Amino acid sequence: MSVVSLEVHDQVASVIIDNPPVNALGREVRAGLLDACRSIDQDPSVKAVVLSCKGRSFVAGADIRELGKRPLEPYLPDVLAAIEGSRVPWVAAIHGTALGGGLELAMACHGRVTAPSAKLGLPEVTLGIIPGSGGTVRLPRLVPMRTAVGMVTGGKPVEAEAAFDTGLVDALSNGNLLADARAMALELAGQGDPVPTLSRRLVPGDPVDWTVEEGRLLKRSRGATAPLEALATLREGADLPAAEALSRERARFLRLAASHEAAALRHIFFAERAAGQSLKSVDAKPVDLTHVGVIGGGTMGAGIATALLLSGSGVRLIERNATAVEAARRRVAETLAGSVKRGVVTQAKADDALARLIPGDDYAALADCPVVIEAVFEDMSVKREVFAALDDVMPADAILATNTSYLDVNDLAAMTRDPSRLLGLHFFSPAHVMKLLEVVRGGATGARALATAAALARLLRKIPVVAGVCDGFIGNRIMAAYRRDCEFMLEEGALPHEIDAAMRDFGFAMGLYEVQDMSGLDIAWAQRRARAAHRDPSERYTHIADRLCEAGRLGRKAGKGWYDYSTGVAEPDAEVLHILEEESEKAGRIRRRFSAEEVMQRILGVMQEEGRAILREGIAESAGDIDVVMVLGYGFPRHKGGPMFMAGAR
Numbered sequence: 001m002s003v004v005s006l007e008v009h010d011q012v013a014s015v016i017i018d019n020p021p022v023n024a025l026g027r028e029v030r031a032g033l034l035d036a037c038r039s040i041d042q043d044p045s046v047k048a049v050v051l052s053c054k055g056r057s058f059v060a061g062a063d064i065r066e067l068g069k070r071p072l073e074p075y076l077p078d079v080l081a082a083i084e085g086s087r088v089p090w091v092a093a094i095h096g097t098a099l100g101g102g103l104e105l106a107m108a109c110h111g112r113v114t115a116p117s118a119k120l121g122l123p124e125v126t127l128g129i130i131p132g133s134g135g136t137v138r139l140p141r142l143v144p145m146r147t148a149v150g151m152v153t154g155g156k157p158v159e160a161e162a163a164f165d166t167g168l169v170d171a172l173s174n175g176n177l178l179a180d181a182r183a184m185a186l187e188l189a190g191q192g193d194p195v196p197t198l199s200r201r202l203v204p205g206d207p208v209d210w211t212v213e214e215g216r217l218l219k220r221s222r223g224a225t226a227p228l229e230a231l232a233t234l235r236e237g238a239d240l241p242a243a244e245a246l247s248r249e250r251a252r253f254l255r256l257a258a259s260h261e262a263a264a265l266r267h268i269f270f271a272e273r274a275a276g277q278s279l280k281s282v283d284a285k286p287v288d289l290t291h292v293g294v295i296g297g298g299t300m301g302a303g304i305a306t307a308l309l310l311s312g313s314g315v316r317l318i319e320r321n322a323t324a325v326e327a328a329r330r331r332v333a334e335t336l337a338g339s340v341k342r343g344v345v346t347q348a349k350a351d352d353a354l355a356r357l358i359p360g361d362d363y364a365a366l367a368d369c370p371v372v373i374e375a376v377f378e379d380m381s382v383k384r385e386v387f388a389a390l391d392d393v394m395p396a397d398a399i400l401a402t403n404t405s406y407l408d409v410n411d412l413a414a415m416t417r418d419p420s421r422l423l424g425l426h427f428f429s430p431a432h433v434m435k436l437l438e439v440v441r442g443g444a445t446g447a448r449a450l451a452t453a454a455a456l457a458r459l460l461r462k463i464p465v466v467a468g469v470c471d472g473f474i475g476n477r478i479m480a481a482y483r484r485d486c487e488f489m490l491e492e493g494a495l496p497h498e499i500d501a502a503m504r505d506f507g508f509a510m511g512l513y514e515v516q517d518m519s520g521l522d523i524a525w526a527q528r529r530a531r532a533a534h535r536d537p538s539e540r541y542t543h544i545a546d547r548l549c550e551a552g553r554l555g556r557k558a559g560k561g562w563y564d565y566s567t568g569v570a571e572p573d574a575e576v577l578h579i580l581e582e583e584s585e586k587a588g589r590i591r592r593r594f595s596a597e598e599v600m601q602r603i604l605g606v607m608q609e610e611g612r613a614i615l616r617e618g619i620a621e622s623a624g625d626i627d628v629v630m631v632l633g634y635g636f637p638r639h640k641g642g643p644m645f646m647a648g649a650r
């Protein structure tokens with residue numbers, strides 16, 4: 001069956017794209033559209049055209065699998081030129097999402113009508129490219145340049161209503177989208193020759209301060225070049241005739257599509273969708289997620305509860321005593337209020353979520369929860385007590401999950417009567433925001449537990465990555481390895497602010513030591529002390545972090561850590577330098593300078609080496625999964641594709 005069909009009823013042609021799952025503009029679709037356009041132009045009975053899509057969405061963009069390869073004819077700009085130059089008006093009927101090439105297609109039509117729930121956007125920069133088929137040239141002919149700058153450089157889709165307000169679409173459909181599009185098409189047909197979008201003038205509006213925009217993007221994009229290229233394309237195109245602007249845009253698009261940055265971002269796009277591969281083929285039914293139990297109302301527990309509440313579940317949140325219960329309830333309420341303040345959740349939604357929270361201190365209340373997630377203090381004996389209690393009160397077929405980030409899931413499973421129902425669900429903080437979920441599969445974890453983890457990830461709109469049991473699973477194990485190596489570099493002569501600066505220059509939002517100061521140095525210190533007795537004395541160990549902790553330098557909350565915060569900002573500190581020099585001397589190391597390049601080479605080398613070991617041991621299912629963990633959970637710059645992508649180990 002053809003992916004593009006053409007039917008004519010009462011002088012109006014219906015061109016329908018049917019290319020599941022998201023109607024991407026692959027070669028066949030482009031060829032089908034061009035054929036339809038030619039047939040229509042040769043059929044005098046046709047007065048107008050409605051272009052629509054089958055399935056869940058209007059066109060969601062170019063086929064990303066084709067990007068980066070040699071473009072195949074017919075090229076999208078030629079197809080759009082044919083539609084725009086048609087002798088009859090084309091109206092796009094948009095439902096779901098019109099993204100990238102999909103929006104470019106809609107903009108080449110002579111009118112646009114959308115379902116009120118539709119979203120429209122040019123997300124190309126998130127794939128390391130810019131629109132390549134007139135997006136930057138047609139958009140400012142439909143909306144003010146300021147709006148165009150926001151859409152093209154930010155890549156975030158806009159809601160139908162905002163698209164209508166700015167002029168991107170001509171009408172919102174209140175009922176029958178196709179009938180409304182047909183009415184608009186006939187109305188346009190009655191107004192004479194269709195007006196090509198490219199023949200319009202730029203929409204007047206407040207001027208754009210290009211220098212200010214450039215500065216803003218430079219700061220935000222952390223080394224990614226596509227947003228700046230997008231801005232430059234709009235700026236350049238604004239002063240050029242449309243035809244010249246189109247050809248410049250295309251040249252830039254082709255150059256970027258072949259870039260390393262675009263390849264890295266495509267890799268992450270597909271790796272995110274391929275993540276949790278083994279969960280997709282689990283042959284079991286997940287448990288019902290209408291009511292979920294959460295144990296522990298600290299930062300993680302409250303965050304997990306918030307994520308569940310915002311996704312529509314009811315949550316029984318258990319704490320030790322009345323005071324802790326009240327503190328946990330308050331923490332959830334404050335987290336929800338924060339989301340309202342940031343404009344990501346409406347007050348009504350937050351109120352509705354909070355109404356589904358039932359905090360308490362009695363484990364017996366969990367008996368009606370088919371799944372419970374433990375998020376108590378990271379200590380084996382505390383967790384053992386929790387699982388012993390859960391084993392007593394939970395129904396025999398309930399799923400038990402632990403949010404441990406380090407502890408042995410198999411040891412915890414051994415505490416329960418039926419270890420097949422236990423698994424790890426490692427959330428990242430803040431749990432209602434971070435998209436990553438490490439699903440830790442214990443030796444005995446059963447199919448129902450895994451199916452439930454997959455369903456939970458879907459419900460919470462998180463990306464699940466399956467990890468086997470080892471110290472730190474995927475992400476924390478890699479972080480522990482490069483953290484250790486960074487301390488070796490400190491001992492060899494590097495300074496904390498130099499390592500941080502190298503990481504920021506590479507594209508991390510923060511350096512390792514800034515992050516440590518923010519989250520506090522004490523938990524890792526306690527872990528090191530707990531393990532001290534088992535340490536192999538022949539293994540290299542630096543005492544630098546321990547010395548900082550002993551000196552009360554526990555991070556921001558103590559006013560000092562790797563940096564001094566007495567002036568309100570992070571400043572390198574003489575006491576830290578003194579400790580470094582002493583420890584270097586004790587270890588017999590002659591301090592030397594490290595270039596930013598060398599720092600990053602060491603960090604990446606360690607990440608990759610540990611990643612390879614993780615793959616060899618079967619802890620991760622694919623190199624792509626490791627990249628997803630590092631990008632979504634540890635601030636690795638997305639536009640570099642992850643450490644394994646950089647190592648060429650796809």
Ligand code: COA
Pocket residue numbers: 021022024057060061062063064065097099100101123124127270273274
């Ligand atoms: N080209 C090729 N495949 C695409 C695609 C595209 N433009 N957009 C989505 N897909 C594929 C996905 O890889 C996935 O395939 P899989 O089922 O084999 O894993 C499938 O379509 C569904 O996508 P998914 O993202 O899982 O569905 P969703 O409902 O959560 O989101 C979209 C749908 C359209 C919002 C989302 O897929 C998206 O943002 N796509 C990219 C849009 C884009 O950047 N377009 C510009 C391209 S230049």
